[in-house]
Amino acid sequence: MSTTASLPTLRSWDVKGWGLRAVALSYLAFLLLLPLAALVQDGFREGPGVFFANIFRPTAWAALKLTLWTSALMAAVNGVIGTLTAYVLVRYRFFGKSLLNAVVDLPFAIPTLVTGVMLVILYGPRDLLGGFFHQHFDWKILFAPPAIVLALLFVNYPIVVRSVQPVLEELDFAEEEAAATLGASSWRTFWRVVFPAIRPALLSGVLLSFARALGEFGSIVVVAGNLPLRSQTAAVYVWGEIESENRLGASAMSIVLLACSFTLVLFVDWLQRRKGRGRG
Amino acid sequence: MGVVVKNLTKTFQSQKTDFAAVRDVSFEVEEGALVALLGPSGSGKSTILRMIAGLEQPDSGEIFLGGENVTRLATQKRGVGFVFQNYALFKQLTVFQNIAFGLQVQGAPRAEIKGRVSELLELLGLKDLGRRYPHQLSGGQRQRVALARALAPRPKVLLLDEPFGAIDAKIRKELREWLRTLHDEMHVTSLFVTHDQEEALEICDHIYVMNQGVIEQGGTPEEIYKRPATEFVANFVGLMNIHDAVVKDGKLSIGPYSFPGNGGNGLAEGDRIRVFFRPQDIYISGASNAYAMHARIVRRSFLGVSIKLEIEAEHGFRFIAIIPEHVFYNEKLAEGAAISYQIEEFHYVNLRAGKGMKKLVFADYEI
Numbered sequence: 001m002s003t004t005a006s007l008p009t010l011r012s013w014d015v016k017g018w019g020l021r022a023v024a025l026s027y028l029a030f031l032l033l034l035p036l037a038a039l040v041q042d043g044f045r046e047g048p049g050v051f052f053a054n055i056f057r058p059t060a061w062a063a064l065k066l067t068l069w070t071s072a073l074m075a076a077v078n079g080v081i082g083t084l085t086a087y088v089l090v091r092y093r094f095f096g097k098s099l100l101n102a103v104v105d106l107p108f109a110i111p112t113l114v115t116g117v118m119l120v121i122l123y124g125p126r127d128l129l130g131g132f133f134h135q136h137f138d139w140k141i142l143f144a145p146p147a148i149v150l151a152l153l154f155v156n157y158p159i160v161v162r163s164v165q166p167v168l169e170e171l172d173f174a175e176e177e178a179a180a181t182l183g184a185s186s187w188r189t190f191w192r193v194v195f196p197a198i199r200p201a202l203l204s205g206v207l208l209s210f211a212r213a214l215g216e217f218g219s220i221v222v223v224a225g226n227l228p229l230r231s232q233t234a235a236v237y238v239w240g241e242i243e244s245e246n247r248l249g250a251s252a253m254s255i256v257l258l259a260c261s262f263t264l265v266l267f268v269d270w271l272q273r274r275k276g277r278g279r280g
Numbered sequence: 281m282g283v284v285v286k287n288l289t290k291t292f293q294s295q296k297t298d299f300a301a302v303r304d305v306s307f308e309v310e311e312g313a314l315v316a317l318l319g320p321s322g323s324g325k326s327t328i329l330r331m332i333a334g335l336e337q338p339d340s341g342e343i344f345l346g347g348e349n350v351t352r353l354a355t356q357k358r359g360v361g362f363v364f365q366n367y368a369l370f371k372q373l374t375v376f377q378n379i380a381f382g383l384q385v386q387g388a389p390r391a392e393i394k395g396r397v398s399e400l401l402e403l404l405g406l407k408d409l410g411r412r413y414p415h416q417l418s419g420g421q422r423q424r425v426a427l428a429r430a431l432a433p434r435p436k437v438l439l440l441d442e443p444f445g446a447i448d449a450k451i452r453k454e455l456r457e458w459l460r461t462l463h464d465e466m467h468v469t470s471l472f473v474t475h476d477q478e479e480a481l482e483i484c485d486h487i488y489v490m491n492q493g494v495i496e497q498g499g500t501p502e503e504i505y506k507r508p509a510t511e512f513v514a515n516f517v518g519l520m521n522i523h524d525a526v527v528k529d530g531k532l533s534i535g536p537y538s539f540p541g542n543g544g545n546g547l548a549e550g551d552r553i554r555v556f557f558r559p560q561d562i563y564i565s566g567a568s569n570a571y572a573m574h575a576r577i578v579r580r581s582f583l584g585v586s587i588k589l590e591i592e593a594e595h596g597f598r599f600i601a602i603i604p605e606h607v608f609y610n611e612k613l614a615e616g617a618a619i620s621y622q623i624e625e626f627h628y629v630n631l632r633a634g635k636g637m638k639k640l641v642f643a644d645y646e647i
Contacts, residue, residue, distance in 0.1 A: 177335050177364070181362040182429070
């Protein structure tokens with residue numbers, strides 16, 4: 001790529017360059033690497049055996065499983081709805097489109113704790129929607145896993161929309177028209193022409209929202225009820241361990257969460273770089 | 281399987297103004313013909329093409345493909361092949377997959393698809409490119425793939441929207457000739473939109489010249505060129521010399537030429553006339569000729585097959601003449617040289633009466 005070719009290379013006598021580099025790198029080391037190293041060291045301080053014992057403790061293991069399946073469910077729903085929203089925003093003209101476009105980002109602007117409070121107001125067993133589901137379907141939403149999924153859906157809604165939208169905007173509408181002249185239905189056109197083009201962006205959006213969901217705390221702690229083995233997520237579990245002064249348990253679970261997010265982010269990064277190198 | 285368009289009208293609404301893109305247009309494309317819609321950008325020619333394909337809905341009017349009224353039919357069911365200006369190839373699919381797309385939609389058996397695609401790849405000189413992706417092709421190759429993709433499902437009509445607009449001049453010329461050859465082999469009824477008059481004149485059987493949403497004239501390339509029906513056509517197709525004149529004392533004067541006002545030309549005193557003559561319809565000779573007019577060459581430009589001369593005659597009458605490069609006296613036609621000339625044919629538009637174009641009658645020859 002020609003963009004990197006124009007970067008200046010540092011010469012040994014370039015004091016300003018070396019100084020800048022030293023400041024940037026030592027800041028990074030102090031702020032990011034040191035805590036990371038401390039966490040990993042702390043989690044494994046009594047050996048891998050104790051580390052795994054801490055992870056496979058029933059409450060810890062249940063919290064991890066709950067976190068993984070609620071996040072995965074959210075990411076899947078988000079992928080479908082996010083793509084749909086992005087498609088509607090890009091391809092159709094309708095009244096209130098610019099308003100909808102602005103509202104999409106709102107979940108990022110609302111403090112997650114406030115999100116939790118809103119859901120409590122709406123889904124409590126005696127409240128508007130919660131009461132309805134409780135009466136007609138005997139569904140318990142608040143203080144149970146469904147509330148966790150709802151909170152995650154709300155908080156992560158913008159991610160897929162905003163990663164798919166720019167790719168759709170760049171997509172030549174004439175390709176879809178060409179498919180129509182060749183007799184393809186709009187469903188077929190979507191799967192054969194549009195979907196392959198947005199697939200990398202969609203995948204990275206889904207994975208990023210999944211990675212973010214693993215650590216979601218603010219909204220969940222309000223709506224989940226946080227019952228160990230039933231509705232306690234990994235992040236809330238870590239908080240509980242710190243509160244009850246079991247730092248080792250907190251560190252071990254944190255390392256697992258960290259490893260998951262880290263792997264996902266690296267994977268997404270790799271996906272995007274591959275996309276950048278590929279078809280122009 | 282011809283195309284018939286009746287009273288087609290389309291207005292685009294925007295927040296500020298309504299733009300009448302196509303106004304009550306009717307025309308026909310004969311079965312198996314290659315026909316051009318020629319006009320400047322914004323003349324409505326692409327909109328007509330898109331309405332025939334069903335990509336745009338007309339406000340009123342009807343479209344018939346092979347005798348069937350398709351005005352309300354979905355694009356998918358019209359059986360047209362469409363070639364877009366920017367190719368619109370499926371970027372995520374290979375050349376082979378692009379061409380196979382329409383056949384797969386029809387549910388053709390795999391073996392048949394393979395045969396048809398290979399046949400088209402061969403025919404369009406894309407034999408070894410089947411596995412490539414569109415971004416690995418040159419502009420000319422992409423356009424050929426787009427054409428192959430449109431032809432693969434054997435469309436009733438082929439619609440081409442400025443197909444060579446984005447391609448280099450040289451390759452464009454090749455593609456154009458090659459499209460004509462291809463058309464002569466396949467005989468698929470084709471309607472071709474272009475703003476390039478040279479392109480339309482060279483390869484089409486019939487041309488409709490469009491301007492501001494209406495068809496100004498339809499005819500063979502020769503008819504359009506030799507007998508332009510309106511001022512717009514005269515101006516748009518080929519080079520033209522244009523002079524304005526007024527009928528005064530019963531006479532119309534254009535440079536040294538003088539025409540009778542009403543004798544044969546039916547002009548009234550005071551009529552304002554715009555006169556046209558082709559640079560090729562001027563005979564130039566180096567020798568002084570008693571029967572010809574005299575003038576001087578102001579500028580000479582070499583154009584390859586021809587020479588363009590800017591000429592100034594008496595009364596400040598200036599015009600452009602184009603003569604073949606190989607004429608034997610051409611070395612005498614230097615800048616500043618005195619020459620004789622004769623203009624064979626004048627056409628005119630009476631600016632007061634309307635836009636219809638007529639031929640000026642010379643009084644001397646009439647007697």
